[in-house]
Amino acid sequence: MIDKRYQSAADAVADVPDGASVMIGGFGEAGSPIELIHALIDQGARDLTVISNNTGSGEVGLAALLKAGRVSKVVCSFPRTANSTVFPDLYRSGRIELELVPQGTLAERIRAGGAGIPAFFTPAAVGTPLAEGKESREFDGKEYLMERGLRADFALIKGRRADPYGNVVYSKTARNFGPIMAMAARVAVVQVNEIVEAGMLDPEVVVTPGIFVSRVVGVASPMHESELVAAGATYP
Amino acid sequence: MTTGEEQIGWSRDEMARRLALDIPNGSYVNLGIGIPELVAKFVPAGRTLIYHTENGLLGMGPSPAPGEGDPELINAGKRQVTAIAGASYFHHADSFAMIRGGHIDLCVLGAMQVAQNGDLANWSTGEPGAIPAVGGAMDLVAGVKSVYVITQHCTKTGEPKLVDRCTYPLTGRGVINRVYTDLAVVDVTRDGFRVVELAPGVEFEYVRERTGAPLLRSAPLATGQCHEHACGCDAKRRPV
Numbered sequence: 001m002i003d004k005r006y007q008s009a010a011d012a013v014a015d016v017p018d019g020a021s022v023m024i025g026g027f028g029e030a031g032s033p034i035e036l037i038h039a040l041i042d043q044g045a046r047d048l049t050v051i052s053n054n055t056g057s058g059e060v061g062l063a064a065l066l067k068a069g070r071v072s073k074v075v076c077s078f079p080r081t082a083n084s085t086v087f088p089d090l091y092r093s094g095r096i097e098l099e100l101v102p103q104g105t106l107a108e109r110i111r112a113g114g115a116g117i118p119a120f121f122t123p124a125a126v127g128t129p130l131a132e133g134k135e136s137r138e139f140d141g142k143e144y145l146m147e148r149g150l151r152a153d154f155a156l157i158k159g160r161r162a163d164p165y166g167n168v169v170y171s172k173t174a175r176n177f178g179p180i181m182a183m184a185a186r187v188a189v190v191q192v193n194e195i196v197e198a199g200m201l202d203p204e205v206v207v208t209p210g211i212f213v214s215r216v217v218g219v220a221s222p223m224h225e226s227e228l229v230a231a232g233a234t235y236p
Numbered sequence: 237m238t239t240g241e242e243q244i245g246w247s248r249d250e251m252a253r254r255l256a257l258d259i260p261n262g263s264y265v266n267l268g269i270g271i272p273e274l275v276a277k278f279v280p281a282g283r284t285l286i287y288h289t290e291n292g293l294l295g296m297g298p299s300p301a302p303g304e305g306d307p308e309l310i311n312a313g314k315r316q317v318t319a320i321a322g323a324s325y326f327h328h329a330d331s332f333a334m335i336r337g338g339h340i341d342l343c344v345l346g347a348m349q350v351a352q353n354g355d356l357a358n359w360s361t362g363e364p365g366a367i368p369a370v371g372g373a374m375d376l377v378a379g380v381k382s383v384y385v386i387t388q389h390c391t392k393t394g395e396p397k398l399v400d401r402c403t404y405p406l407t408g409r410g411v412i413n414r415v416y417t418d419l420a421v422v423d424v425t426r427d428g429f430r431v432v433e434l435a436p437g438v439e440f441e442y443v444r445e446r447t448g449a450p451l452l453r454s455a456p457l458a459t460g461q462c463h464e465h466a467c468g469c470d471a472k473r474r475p476v
Contacts, residue, residue, distance in 0.1 A: 027314075130370065172308045173292045226307055
């Protein structure tokens with residue numbers, strides 16, 4: 001019997017080591033696995049490389065992980081938010097490294113990493129500063145840049161519902177990077193509002209097949225970043 | 237808005253209305269954040285457009301009624317939206333496959349600068365200390381079939397945004413098809429910028445003085461020259 005259920009978010013992230021690469025799902029607050037991120041803050045791992053579309057807002061969730069000084073590098077497409085000063089302060093004072101990646105390239109790098117594709121060519125960013133140092137090649141008269149597939153030690157993801165086999169369905173636009181990060185991480189940890197018995201998820205609508213997921217944790221009423229930020233919450 | 241200068245040309249809403257006229261029925265459209273979002277308000281009756289938002293929704297609807305929003309249903313600007321009947325959700329790699337794979341018909345973006353060869357700069361001023369953030373703009377301009385810019389003709393300090401060469405870091409090279417400003421509709425052609433329509437009461441010379449590159453007048457309209465708009469544009473776009 002396969003059972004990927006973990007009792008708590010703390011248990012599910014307990015073995016993340018210093019220096020690990022961690023993909024963190026979410027686009028803005030949609031899909032941001034706040035409870036898993038907070039458990040990672042409590043756990044204490046340092047010198048992390050975080051791969052995520054954004055860098056969080058306020059001083060909760062991803063922004064709190066950065067604020068706690070646990071992250072040495074972010075790989076990111078849009079590290080700027082109207083209501084967060086955490087990343088800008090770290091970046092301007094030289095305390096964090098940024099690898100800026102166009103959003104579609106970031107998504108495809110993660111997908112490729114998970115699919116066993118070490119590199120691919122994309123038309124995005126040709127002729128821009130983000131092309132510097134990258135190999136380029138012409139196909140059918142058009143120029144493309146070579147981009148590398150991306151893998152990570154862990155992925156922290158938020159889903160809506162999962163079963164003990166690790167099959168996952170998501171909620172609306174909170175799906176975003178979840179399915180591809182699950183593929184690209186050695187250990188994909190998914191928090192879901194609800195864990196159901198095997199057979200309760202229609203195989204026709206499973207979005208992430210369980211083979212890509214190592215651990216599932218039930219978080220019945222996950223917090224929403226915007227509400228925490230509006231309330232002035234900080235973590236820890 | 238007080239500009240110290242007499243209000244001349246199109247308002248933001250009028251710019252958006254003018255652009256909306258040019259989008260064919262049934263198009264799959266990605267609207268950027270800011271003025272581009274206004275376009276959705278002015279789609280002529282009888283046309284249906286399907287809006288794509290790159291964070292994973294095809295069939296984006298308007299903002300929710302107060303109190304009915306869902307923090308997990310947002311657009312690329314991270315604002316709460318709705319999904320129309322017939323919408324679909326998908327992950328980010330699929331979303332950008334729609335973009336990069338040429339499945340989206342039209343993208344409308346804002347701009348800091350557009351050059352006469354179609355280069356676009358809209359993501360960074362390149363100033364030291366600025367936080368670089370690019371989002372999906374580079375993928376959109378590289379992959380979407382037609383890319384329109386909607387922007388004020390000049391910056392707040394009066395500098396032209398339509399220029400000979402972009403001085404800001406590029407978003408993409410030779411990617412812009414057409415620009416809608418408060419003063420004119422301007423095509424990017426092989427020969428450079430060409431005005432295809434002036435806002436009411438705006439003279440060609442007035443626009444030329446505020447443009448940082450040579451500006452051509454549109455040739456007299458030849459019927460059928462452009463299948464999409466009958467406007468004399470470069471006809472790079474697909475026929476309706």
